[in-house]
Amino acid sequence: MTNAVPIDGSSPLNSTxxxxxxxxxxxxxxxxxxxxxxxxxxxYLTPIAWIVTMALFFDFLGRTSxxxxxxxxxxxxxxxPYVLFRQTLTSMMRAPKANRYMVYxxxxxxxxxxxxxxxxxxxxxxxxxxxxxxxxxxxxNVPAPDNLFKVTTALVVTWxxxxxxxxxxxxxxxxxxxxxxxxxxxxxxLFWISGIFYIAAExxxxxxxxxWYSPLFHTIEYLREGFFLGFSSPxxxxxxxxxxxxxxxxxxxxxxxxxxxxAPNRGML
Amino acid sequence: xxxxxxxxxxxxxxxxxxxxxxDLNLMVPPRARVGIFGxxxxxxxxxxxxxxxxxxxxxxxxxxxxxxxxxxxxxxYLHKEMTGTDNVRVVAGLMGGDPERLxxxxxxxxxxxxxxxxxxxxxxxYERDRLALALAFAFPADTxxxxxxxxxxxxxxxxxCLQEMKRRLVHSGMLLLSRNKRHLESMCDTFFALRDxxxxxxxSAEHAEALALPVHTGVPS
Numbered sequence: 001m002t003n004a005v006p007i008d009g010s011s012p013l014n015s016t017x018x019x020x021x022x023x024x025x026x027x028x029x030x031x032x033x034x035x036x037x038x039x040x041x042x043x044y045l046t047p048i049a050w051i052v053t054m055a056l057f058f059d060f061l062g063r064t065s066x067x068x069x070x071x072x073x074x075x076x077x078x079x080x081p082y083v084l085f086r087q088t089l090t091s092m093m094r095a096p097k098a099n100r101y102m103v104y105x106x107x108x109x110x111x112x113x114x115x116x117x118x119x120x121x122x123x124x125x126x127x128x129x130x131x132x133x134x135x136x137x138x139x140x141n142v143p144a145p146d147n148l149f150k151v152t153t154a155l156v157v158t159w160x161x162x163x164x165x166x167x168x169x170x171x172x173x174x175x176x177x178x179x180x181x182x183x184x185x186x187x188x189x190l191f192w193i194s195g196i197f198y199i200a201a202e203x204x205x206x207x208x209x210x211x212w213y214s215p216l217f218h219t220i221e222y223l224r225e226g227f228f229l230g231f232s233s234p235x236x237x238x239x240x241x242x243x244x245x246x247x248x249x250x251x252x253x254x255x256x257x258x259x260x261x262x263a264p265n266r267g268m269l
Numbered sequence: 270x271x272x273x274x275x276x277x278x279x280x281x282x283x284x285x286x287x288x289x290x291x292d293l294n295l296m297v298p299p300r301a302r303v304g305i306f307g308x309x310x311x312x313x314x315x316x317x318x319x320x321x322x323x324x325x326x327x328x329x330x331x332x333x334x335x336x337x338x339x340x341x342x343x344x345x346y347l348h349k350e351m352t353g354t355d356n357v358r359v360v361a362g363l364m365g366g367d368p369e370r371l372x373x374x375x376x377x378x379x380x381x382x383x384x385x386x387x388x389x390x391x392x393x394x395y396e397r398d399r400l401a402l403a404l405a406f407a408f409p410a411d412t413x414x415x416x417x418x419x420x421x422x423x424x425x426x427x428x429x430c431l432q433e434m435k436r437r438l439v440h441s442g443m444l445l446l447s448r449n450k451r452h453l454e455s456m457c458d459t460f461f462a463l464r465d466x467x468x469x470x471x472x473s474a475e476h477a478e479a480l481a482l483p484v485h486t487g488v489p490s
Contacts, residue, residue: 015363019362019363019365023358023359024362026358026362027348027351027359030355030359031350034350101346102346104321104340104346106323106339
């Protein structure tokens with residue numbers, strides 16, 4: 001045992017942000033569903049079950065699709081970006097506590113921990129999207145998405161917004177446990193104001209004017225524009241959602257820096 | 270080198286706050302062996318985390334020159350639901366080492382080859398400590414921060430660790446925080462006692478132990 005030689009090549013200079021983020025993603029994949037049946041499969045099963053349940057639920061309630069497609073497909077195209085947003089937000093909110101000891105391995109930082117958790121959700125949800133959209137095409141015998149690039153863009157912009165907002169909320173939640181408790185209540189209306197089970201054209205003009213400010217409404221409608229041939233929505237300005245995400249991202253950086261300068265550390269920032 | 274200048278650390282929870290370290294000044298020069306005796310609850314581990322900069326002060330500043338280790342002796346970063354091998358690979362990814370070489374070193378140093386593929390939750394506590402210690406030794410530092418050498422299952426392994434530490438101290442410095450007088454005595458040349466959130470200079474490990482005892486100021490009966 002005593003012949004062991006300290007390894008070299010261990011200088012922090014050799015550690016890259018890509019390597020650290022990859023290690024954090026790997027760690028998250030190993031621990032999130034450790035010990036449970038299906039293991040990491042739950043990362044895909046949970047959102048799929050959520051989307052399928054909601055789609056069938058609205059079908060069961062008698063909601064008819066405003067577009068000429070089966071109701072479950074219509075609702076699925078609405079709830080997919082919403083689930084991506086919620087999964088990313090939830091994952092980033094719990095990341096600082098779940099990875100609190102990873103900052104022992106400097107230069108690993110809270111920013112990298114949040115990035116790793118956010119990216120993992122993007123990867124997971126892109127896989128979920130492929131599985132779901134393929135299953136929909138097969139089961140309902142409908143054509144593949146009209147414009148796959150537009151569908152992918154809608155999902156990526158949704159994620160960018162979720163990441164910016166998630167980073168802001170994770171920093172706030174790290175500084176204030178009260179905020180962590182209030183957040184789920186604050187974002188609950190998003191489910192109702194994002195056009196998950198209706199389209200903008202069904203709304204009266206005053207409601208359209210108000211709900212235009214709902215960030216996920218834009219990406220959901222943009223996704224439907226890409227999915228359904230000939231569909232066009234008055235609320236599909238994904239630049240707005242992207243800008244809002246960027247705004248939250250910058251605000252989170254400002255908040256983090258302000259906190260560091262004001263009180264060097266009250267945790268791990 | 271590690272330098273503390275006017276460091277304060279306050280522990281807060283929802284209802285109250287308490288001063289853990291108060292206006293603390295300390296210098297660990299290059300290749301120095303500084304030992305701090307502190308009883309449980311004295312702020313020893315907080316001081317170790319501050320020294321490694323994995324936690325930062327509420328007031329004051331901690332300065333590093335050269336590479337400083339994370340607090341050796343702490344094994345909480347090993348995730349219990351991951352295997353020993355996966356834990357090592359994660360650390361390799363974060364620190365930038367070659368995972369296979371790190372794994373080989375850790376297995377050789379700790380003697381845990383037979384359990385590395387098992388989840389850490391199945392480890393005995395001394396096995397967890399061994400794994401954490403082997404990982405810490407795998408990354409050379411200019412100054413080591415040691416938050417007590419844990420009991421490691423048998424005296425042979427503990428002796429091996431102490432020997433390894435002494436070997437490292439030829440070229441490196443160390444800040445050892447412990448409540449084991451013998452460890453301080455054998456490893457350090459400068460001594461302090463940590464009591465009431467501040468450091469008290471001592472001439473020996475024994476003196477540090479005596480100084481670390483709480484001062485009773487009550488009226489004698």
